[in-house]
Amino acid sequence: MRINASIPIHRGMEKLDKDAFRKSIDVLAAEVAPATTHNLLKAPEMRGVIIDLPKIKSVVPAPEGKRLVLTRFTDESDLSLETKQYLESQSAKLVNHTINLDYDYWTADDILSSILPAELVEGAPSGYAMVGHIAHLNLNDEYLPYKYIIGQAILDASKNAGIKTVVNKLDSISNQFRVFKMELLAGEPNYVVEHHEADCRFTFDFSEVYWNSRLHTEHSRLVEQFKPEDVVADVFAGVGPFAIPAAKKGCGVFANDLNPNSFKYLSKNITDNRVHQLVRASCEDGRDFIRRVVSRALADPLPSPEAAVSKTQVLKAEKAARKLSQLGQLPPKLEVHQPKRSRITQFVMNLPDSAITFLDAFRGVLSPENNDGRDLSGLYKAADLPMVNCYCFTRELEIERAEKDIRERVEEKIGHPLGGDVSLHYVRSVAPTKEMYCISFRLPGEVAFGS
Ligand SMILES: C[S@@+](CC[C@H](N)C(=O)[O-])C[C@H]1O[C@@H](n2cnc3c(N)ncnc32)[C@H](O)[C@@H]1O
The missing domain is CATH 4.10.910 (30s ribosomal protein s13; domain 2)
Structure with a gap:
């Protein structure tokens, strides 16, 4: 018989019993002199005979300096005549050997396939996303009775991947600061992570601020479009995934977030990534920030x-x-040449649920009334008006309809048609009928200088 190396089944186990996953497997082994092991491993007569199990060595030490070459069979009668004759020619002695497997041997998928009711095995949550040392899951209701075992199995089986904490996200984010409520499933109750993205180090408390690792390509895409000379106003900056990489490439940045915890970690990340000369952080409502940032850039210009x-x-x-x-x-x-930058060239607005509703704040943003009576028409010429990169959701699944829907909502808020400098980028699908886009448009002069 072939050996049975499948995991013991414990359907419905809700409290983890590690001992229940011990298993002994009796195998047939060929005892040989050390010099002969290589022959056996290479011989055509041994093809399909030698054991092939993950994490199990096929050659193990035996008494008196000998070696055991393990087979995948339990009994001598399972071997072909050809194999037996070959083993005899190599002076191999057939013996029994026991392999002892325990809980640590199995993968998280193995454990889940053992404990979950049969109907839940397919579709079991084998995947998880990582943020720093935290693995986070989004368990469907039917898996909740097994959540602690699922968490523990992921933690135990993936220690090498640096997981120290496993959490389940409790709801879809509906609060103002876009923070997930989460429940600890296994490991340390430590939510302050150090996460790396775009060669930058981000520290933040995952239970207190917004972070989405799935956005890393979008963060990079937009930052790649910025020129080092740009001055970026990041209205909903979070802990800095646009702001800090942009500053690293030389952009001057005004980064804002209303969540005091985001502001705290944004400030830390600015220091840790040594971009403090180029980034000014603030903690205020996005609408106020848009209205104030133009004057702020004039009063406190950023170095080149x-x-x-x-x-x-x-x-x-x-x-x-x-x-x-x-x-x-x-x-x-020492001579330091420090030309300054006081003109905002890019706005970033990543609050897809409601960013469009903030766009009316751009009406008259460059007008003298909004800037202590200053005339900014010389600094902000038509071709130099800021680009606004605004994230949003749409329920229109077809690109032309999505574009029309987004454009209409933007134009309604700014109170003016968009000019020619407009592009739309599909970011990702967030639900079967909800897609995320980024619309980039040059702020029309009529809006910026209007009343
Ligand atoms: C979707 S997150 C984006 C964060 C970051 N830009 C990123 O890409 O990961 C939106 C951010 O907007 C912040 N926020 C929510 N309402 C705000 C408001 N009225 N004014 C300023 N920031 C706000 C939240 O705290 C959150 O950090």
Whole structure:
């Protein structure tokens, strides 16, 4: 008989009993001198005979310095005549050997296929998303009675993947700050993660702020479109997945989020990624931010990308100068050229549920009334008006209809038709009848300078 290496079945187990997953498998083995093992492993007569189980070695030590080559059979009578004759020619002695498997041997999928009712095995939640050390699941109701075993099985089987905490997201996000409520299924109740995206390090409390790893391609796509000279106003910045990579490429950034916890981690991430010269963070309502950020950029302009680089060079040069003066030598004079940037060139609005409803805040945003009486028509010429990159959802599943729907809603809010500089990018499907898009358009002058 072939060995039976399937997991013991414990359908309906709701409380994990690790001992229940112990299993002993008796196998037939060929005992040989160490020098002969290689022959057996390569011999055509042994093809299909040697054991082939994940994590199980096919050659194990035996008494008196010998080796056991394990087969996938339980009995000598299972071997073909050809195989038996070959083993005899190699002076192999057939013996019995026991392989002991325990809970740690099995994969999370194995454990779930054992404990779940048969009808739930197919479609079992084998996949999970990772944020830092947290694996998060979105369990359907029928799997909830088994949630703790599912969590523990994922934690135990995937330790090497760096998982320390497994959570189940409790609802779809409907609160203002787009934060998931979550329940701990297994591991440490520690939700402060360190996550890497686009060569940047992000620290945040996953239970207090919005983060979606699935957006990483969209974050990169938009940031790639920015030029280092751009000044970006990120209205709903979260913990900085647009703002910080943009600053890393040289953009000046005004990054805002109303959630105080997002602001706290955004500020930390700005420091940790050493982009503090190029990013100004704020914590206010998006509408107020849009109205204020133009004046803010005038009052507190951002250094140019070169200046941000030269600042690092200055620090280095200062260090070198200190050394020289300790040696009694005169350090060279340092000159820092710091042109400033005071014109916003890009707005980012990633709050797809309601970002469009904030667009009326752009009416008159560049007008003298909104900017302490200043005339900004020289700074913001028609071709230099900011691009607005606004995320939104639509229930229109066909691209032309989606475009029409989004465009109409945008134009209604800004109170003016969009000009020629408009593009629409499909981001992802969030539900069977709901898609996420990013519309990018140049702010019409009539809107920006209107009353
Ligand atoms: C969908 S998240 C996007 C975060 C980040 N830009 C990203 O791509 O991961 C939207 C963010 O908007 C923030 N937010 C919600 N309402 C806001 C408001 N009225 N003003 C400013 N920020 C707001 C939330 O706290 C959340 O961080």
